[in-house]
Amino acid sequence: MNNDIVTKNTKSLHRKLNILLRTGMVLMESAADTNRIVRNMQRVAAFLGLEERYLHIDVLYGTIKVNYSDETHSFSRFMHSDKYTINMNVLSAVSRLSWRAIREDYSIKQFERELNKIRKMKPQYPAWAVTLGTSLGCGGFSVLFGGDWASFVPATIAGAVAYVVRFFMLKRGFNFYMVTAMTSFVATLTAWLLFLALPTNFTDYPYHSFLCCCLYLVPGVALINFLDDMLDNYLHVGLARFANGVLQIASMAFGIILAVSVCSVDNFLKDLSMAPNISYGEAAIVTAISAMGFGMNFNVPRHSLPAVAILGILGMLLRNVLAFDLNVGLILGSLAGASLISLVAVRLVHHTRTPNHVISIPGVIPMVPGILMYRGIFGFVHLGNDVQEFMGAFSNLLNAALIVLCLSIGVAIPNIFARRWIAFSRKQELHRLIEDRRRRGKFVDFSLFD
Structure with a gap:
């Protein structure tokens, strides 16, 4: 030739x-x-x-x-x-x-x-809308994890201030992990300053806003993708995602601990409850706010935001019923909530014209156990010679890891089975289209290179 x-x-x-x-x-x-x-x-x-x-x-x-x-x-x-x-x-x-x-x-x-x-x-949303949505998500975390509606306000303000700092630092090319540490430091410090400025009786749960103001930094997507990759046998990529997630959590913890040290805050985390103090109706509202806020942060298509809110509400309500009403525990409750979100998301794929992970992951994020992560890390940093303190810190970190693992499994495993079930017709259509293209000579012929 x-x-x-x-x-x-x-x-x-x-x-x-x-x-x-x-x-x-x-x-x-x-x-x-x-x-x-x-x-x-x-x-x-x-x-x-x-x-x-x-x-x-x-x-x-x-x-x-x-x-x-x-x-x-x-x-x-x-x-x-x-x-x-x-x-x-x-x-x-x-x-x-x-x-x-x-x-x-x-x-x-x-x-x-x-x-x-x-x-x-x-982006689907202007910068101010993303900042507002993300900060409202932080306020929602504060209420969902045991705070009251008053604690929603300082958590939202501190989250907004820190998000603006993060936006400008990333825009100027600062190291991502340094930005994470600085963002968590600014958020925690701002929440502490608001705690000093607001009236003493403004909220009965000031420390919830103190902790939840930067939970949007938790690498939930990286950790969920890590488990997805491991289950699909992409081990190298999965381990790299896991290492990246651990580094993000470490950077985040460093900023929080630095702020806590500067503010001279005692170890208040040991007895901080995660049980919600609101009704199920209020929990549904605040979950929808948080899920849509993080959906905006993840640039979810606008037409899919209502689906994200519905999925978040379903998962959170199921988790709360199992974990706090039936005393099954947060670990199994989180697994059940995330599994429900994933299964319903698979059924909504055709209605939303959106891949299921696009709507399921933002719905799961409000269940990420940030307080347990902080409690464990804070316990190890201030660890003395008491064996009981060591076991308490270790238990908090282990429970946090297990909950994140269950959230990832809940998103991943039902998706794997359901995807194989509903994808059969689409695979048949793809094969039909491929055969049609092959008949029309659309495929590369290696003889053309001889």
């Missing part, structure tokens, strides 16, 4: 591999779990005419590699990025594009244009 033709075909294949890599990287940068990255890349590969049997996708943390080869040919590309943001709208948009491109027979140029639009897509 003419060398010019072979060179042209080689360039065309490299272009397709680069498009495939960019698709995967857009998902990775937006906090998609590895299974979602691979599934979307496989659909895009089918659109590009790349045979699944010749395609090899290797996902590492921050790096994606693709290889297209048979017994006599091999073409490889890889791409790396250090960018990481939680952007649920991008996950939803890429998923829709991967199906639309193959159904409507997009040209490669048309697909690239749409993908670039997604990469440059503006």
